[in-house]
Amino acid sequence: MRFLESITSPADLRNIPRERLSEFAGELRDEIVRVCSLSGGHLASSLGAVELTVALHYLFDSTTDRIIWDVGHQTYGHKILTGRRNLMETIRKPGGLAGFTATSESQHDALTVGHASTSLAAALGMALSREARGAPYHIVAVIGDGALTGGMALAALNQIGHADVKLTIVLNDNEMSISENVGALNHYLSTLQVQPWFQRAEKSGKEALRGIWKPLAEYGSRAKKAARGFFDPASTNPFHAMGVRYVGPIDGHDVQQLLYYLEHVKDLDGPTMLHIVTKKGKGYQIAESDPITWHGASKFDPENPVFAGKPYQWSDAFGDAAIELASRDDRVWVITPAMREGSGLVEYSKRHPERYIDVGIAEDVAVTVGAGLALRDEKPIVAIYSTFLQRGYDQVIHDVCIENLDVVFAIDRAGLVGGDGATHQGIYDLAYLRALPNMSVAMPKDTSEMQGMLKAALRLGGPKAIRWPRGSTEPSQAQDYDAWPAIEWGTWELLKDGKDAFVLALGPTLAYALEATRGNDRVGVVNARFVKPIDRELLVELAARSKLLITTEDHALHGGLGTAVAETLADLDQSVRLIRLGIPDEPVPHGDPNAQHEAFGYGPTGIKQILAEFGMEKLTPLAEASD
Numbered sequence: 335m336r337f338l339e340s341i342t343s344p345a346d347l348r349n350i351p352r353e354r355l356s357e358f359a360g361e362l363r364d365e366i367v368r369v370c371s372l373s374g375g376h377l378a379s380s381l382g383a384v385e386l387t388v389a390l391h392y393l394f395d396s397t398t399d400r401i402i403w404d405v406g407h408q409t410y411g412h413k414i415l416t417g418r419r420n421l422m423e424t425i426r427k428p429g430g431l432a433g434f435t436a437t438s439e440s441q442h443d444a445l446t447v448g449h450a451s452t453s454l455a456a457a458l459g460m461a462l463s464r465e466a467r468g469a470p471y472h473i474v475a476v477i478g479d480g481a482l483t484g485g486m487a488l489a490a491l492n493q494i495g496h497a498d499v500k501l502t503i504v505l506n507d508n509e510m511s512i513s514e515n516v517g518a519l520n521h522y523l524s525t526l527q528v529q530p531w532f533q534r535a536e537k538s539g540k541e542a543l544r545g546i547w548k549p550l551a552e553y554g555s556r557a558k559k560a561a562r563g564f565f566d567p568a569s570t571n572p573f574h575a576m577g578v579r580y581v582g583p584i585d586g587h588d589v590q591q592l593l594y595y596l597e598h599v600k601d602l603d604g605p606t607m608l609h610i611v612t613k614k615g616k617g618y619q620i621a622e623s624d625p626i627t628w629h630g631a632s633k634f635d636p637e638n639p640v641f642a643g644k645p646y647q648w649s650d651a652f653g654d655a656a657i658e659l660a661s662r663d664d665r666v667w668v669i670t671p672a673m674r675e676g677s678g679l680v681e682y683s684k685r686h687p688e689r690y691i692d693v694g695i696a697e698d699v700a701v702t703v704g705a706g707l708a709l710r711d712e713k714p715i716v717a718i719y720s721t722f723l724q725r726g727y728d729q730v731i732h733d734v735c736i737e738n739l740d741v742v743f744a745i746d747r748a749g750l751v752g753g754d755g756a757t758h759q760g761i762y763d764l765a766y767l768r769a770l771p772n773m774s775v776a777m778p779k780d781t782s783e784m785q786g787m788l789k790a791a792l793r794l795g796g797p798k799a800i801r802w803p804r805g806s807t808e809p810s811q812a813q814d815y816d817a818w819p820a821i822e823w824g825t826w827e828l829l830k831d832g833k834d835a836f837v838l839a840l841g842p843t844l845a846y847a848l849e850a851t852r853g854n855d856r857v858g859v860v861n862a863r864f865v866k867p868i869d870r871e872l873l874v875e876l877a878a879r880s881k882l883l884i885t886t887e888d889h890a891l892h893g894g895l896g897t898a899v900a901e902t903l904a905d906l907d908q909s910v911r912l913i914r915l916g917i918p919d920e921p922v923p924h925g926d927p928n929a930q931h932e933a934f935g936y937g938p939t940g941i942k943q944i945l946a947e948f949g950m951e952k953l954t955p956l957a958e959a960s961d
């Protein structure tokens with residue numbers, strides 16, 4: 335029998351003989367591959383963290399100690415060990431386990447997370463509370479080398495060194511973010527060696543470290559920090575310079591080594607970083623050899639794993655447009671915060687490496703680098719997912735909008751995103767961007783319109799945000815530059831006329847509106863593609879000649895298209911019955927987006943229902959047959 339069958343909680347793990355833990359790690363790895371093959375998910379990162387997961391749960395008690403996983407995408411092993419094994423096949427599926435850690439899901443999950451670089455600040459907060467309450471538990475933050483490129487992580491580290499609280503930080507370094515990791519720190523990490531002071535301490539026995547640090551504490555923190563530099567010859571180490579004791583790097587796939595070092599550092603006073611080196615995708619050949627493709631896998635055959643490939647995506651259409659625009663104008667640049675693949679920029683990065691910038695997981699930096707370029711008359715396109723642009727919000731206001739700079743924001747994954755869930759939903763950007771002076775916000779109905787909008791945005795200048803959803807689309811291949819439509823900025827499109835009512839629809843909800851009103855000549859449909867500026871002229875005309883307007887959007891109801899329409903009607907003292915359909919004021923978990931659109935009432939059924947309530951359903955069913 336496998337050890338795995340006997341594990342229902344981490345306490346059971348401690349019954350496994352210590353020397354057989356690496357064997358158990360193999361079982362855990364197989365289970366992760368099995369689960370991901372059935373449901374898809376963050377395979378490569380979870381495989382790379384298997385031994386670490388085993389070691390942490392062997393030494394720490396996650397019911398009282400806090401293990402804080404940064405991003406939370408590497409936690410499949412953690413979930414399996416903490417009582418969720420039987421539910422693993424539901425991961426990322428509607429009603430199933432979340433793909434990241436979530437405090438609502440388990441007492442073993444210390445943080446609800448999904449965005450990178452938050453673990454260290456959260457750990458510091460917890461550590462300060464623990465000190466204030468005099469509680470005895472341990473706090474361990476696990477952060478990847480990618481997540482460490484984020485300003486939030488680095489700023490937290492700075493504060494951790496200052497606060498000098500007891501905290502174990504495990505730096506899980508696989509030299510990969512989703513793609514190859516970037517940045518000077520990344521290069522530096524690969525030059526590090528285990529420090530001589532630590533090796534000496536190791537030789538003189540397990541208590542040696544405590545022996546070194548305890549007496550120093552009596553000299554107060556200044557002396558302690560100075561002494562730290564004395565004891566640790568690698569005083570150029572930046573973590574060390576920030577007041578965080580640095581240990582490593584060690585082999586992160588050797589459970590015994592992990593246990594040994596973690597046992598040494600866990601009771602040390604002050605913050606300690608244990609640098610472990612791992613391989614993304616470890617132990618599963620195809621994921622190891624191509625961790626980029628297998629970072630997030632769709633379901634696959636574990637015996638014969640092949641990447642299924644994807645149809646032409648919105649992101650691909652953006653990437654193609656970016657290549658075209660940058661080829662035609664040598665002032666066009668594209669900036670990504672660590673999302674080359676997801677943003678459709680692989681080909682662009684090869685074709686225009688001189689005007690391609692990956693700043694790491696640092697959306698704030700991406701935006702302000704864009705501002706800097708624009709200040710020198712370059713034409714930056716800042717390509718960011720809707721959810722991650724939240725991290726660069728102040729920079730959008732302070733560095734771009736106030737200055738009215740020519741920065742185009744190419745916003746991918748707008749709307750509900752599916753398996754990634756609440757932390758990754760792209761449903762707030764209309765609200766947060768619409769409020770900003772000089773900013774325009776648009777959402778195209780298809781990729782042709784998107785490409786036309788990008789071209790127009792670069793030509794017009796000023797801060798311009800163009801957002802599009804996740805997924806595949808029509809037309810399903812690259813299009814000629816000459817076929818990109820000319821876009822008159824700020825205008826809506828009347829797609830279908832109506833006698834009594836209009837659905838003002840945005841992006842993917844347009845198809846729903848057209849479906850719900852097919853054969854119904856009383857209700858028209860408008861492509862309300864500009865949320866700012868909105869097409870006042872057309873809106874006023876439609877309001878004047880209809881009894882009902884319905885807005886539909888795959889976005890939070892607070893602050894999106896519906897709000898923009900309501901505000902405009904109120905400002906113009908134009909009265910018409912207005913129904914706003916969209917996402918209510920609550921976090922939206924992972925699920926099937928189409929089903930969620932229906933559940934929230936802005937799918938075709940919901941639109942039809944509203945029309946029925948107002949007596950505007952299709953009156954002549956026979957017309958349907960002749961459509």
Ligand code: HTL
Pocket residue numbers: 378379382405407408448449450451477478479480481482508510511512614672673695722725
């Ligand atoms: N930006 C922010 C603020 N958060 C996230 N989560 C992303 C972008 C997207 N993202 C991930 S996982 C990941 C990125 C960039 C790479 C993390 O690299 P790290 O871990 O070295 O920390 P590794 O994958 O195990 O190597 C997700 O959205 C899941």
Ligand code: MG
Pocket residue numbers: 478479480481506507508509510511
């Ligand atoms: Mg990494």
